Amino acid sequence: MSRQYNPAVSAYKRMDLDSLPEDKMPEKDNSKGLLSRATKSSKDNTGLDYSNPLVRVAKQMQIIRKYRDDINGSK
Amino acid sequence: MEVSNEISFDAPIPGMSLTAELGGRPWQNKPKYSTVDETIDYYMERMSSEEFMVQLADILESGVPVTTLANTIQMASVMDGIHTIDVGMLVLPMLMEMMMMIGDSAGIEYDKGLEDPKKGEIRDSLFAKLINKYEKKVKSVDLDSVSEEVIEETNKEEVKKPSGLMARRT
Numbered sequence: 001m002s003r004q005y006n007p008a009v010s011a012y013k014r015m016d017l018d019s020l021p022e023d024k025m026p027e028k029d030n031s032k033g034l035l036s037r038a039t040k041s042s043k044d045n046t047g048l049d050y051s052n053p054l055v056r057v058a059k060q061m062q063i064i065r066k067y068r069d070d071i072n073g074s075k
Numbered sequence: 076m077e078v079s080n081e082i083s084f085d086a087p088i089p090g091m092s093l094t095a096e097l098g099g100r101p102w103q104n105k106p107k108y109s110t111v112d113e114t115i116d117y118y119m120e121r122m123s124s125e126e127f128m129v130q131l132a133d134i135l136e137s138g139v140p141v142t143t144l145a146n147t148i149q150m151a152s153v154m155d156g157i158h159t160i161d162v163g164m165l166v167l168p169m170l171m172e173m174m175m176m177i178g179d180s181a182g183i184e185y186d187k188g189l190e191d192p193k194k195g196e197i198r199d200s201l202f203a204k205l206i207n208k209y210e211k212k213v214k215s216v217d218l219d220s221v222s223e224e225v226i227e228e229t230n231k232e233e234v235k236k237p238s239g240l241m242a243r244r245t
Contacts, residue, residue, distance in 0.1 A: 008142040008149075008167045009189055015168045053111035053162075057169050060115055064172045071179045 017062050021048065101156030114158045114166050122173050131174060132181040140188025141178070145170040 048055050098104055108114045121127060134144060149163040149170060158166070171187075178185040 006142050006146050007164060008146045008171060011164060011167045012171050053165055056111055057165055061169050061172045064176050068176045068179050
């Protein structure tokens with residue numbers, strides 16, 4: 001099998017999933033007053049910008065990685 | 076940068092892009108899925124089918140690297156006009172992770188394709204260079220004179236007797 005330049009190699013290696021913050025349960029917003037925030041910010045409490053497609057891909061990958069780790073029993 | 080002088084036969088021939096009407100190819104039209112999320116959903120659905128999983132397991136078992144397979148699938152989707160090439164590039168790592176998960180769950184020993192297989196391998200050209208160098212060195216040496224010198228040296232060593240305090244007295 002020929003191994004010419006494959007963008008998948010660099011794309012995968014650059015995905016630093018270990019430094020990606022874990023998801024936390026969203027805090028319940030009890031305020032229902034007129035001054036409570038009506039719209040949600042695109043950034044969550046971990047500081048990740050979900051409007052960035054790469055972040056969303058990384059999050060998906062993180063979930064799949066967790067499943068893989070469960071299968072392999074490494075974590 | 077080193078430029079290869081070899082002629083590449085894989086390259087498109089001049090004017091090849093003009094052999095069809097503009098917009099006549101799927102990748103020249105609006106893609107079916109324009110966002111990363113839609114594309115991920117598309118792949119997730121496709122890869123969740125049992126038929127795909129079985130086929131993937133067989134291919135991985137036959138030794139095809141995950142990187143090659145993921146790139147091929149992504150490229151095929153671009154050519155079919157399912158998503159754009161930049162969305163494909165973004166989705167590539169997720170595709171690989173998914174494939175590796177399928178491989179892990181099937182208990183297959185697969186090649187990720189992340190390591191260079193030729194890394195650390197000694198090139199044939201280097202071997203040939205060393206052999207050539209050695210042959211030249213051997214030819215330049217006068218073997219007759221060397222053999223005489225060696226015989227003389229060995230005779231001298233034989234004559235030398237141990238003379239230390241602990242040497243055996245005969």
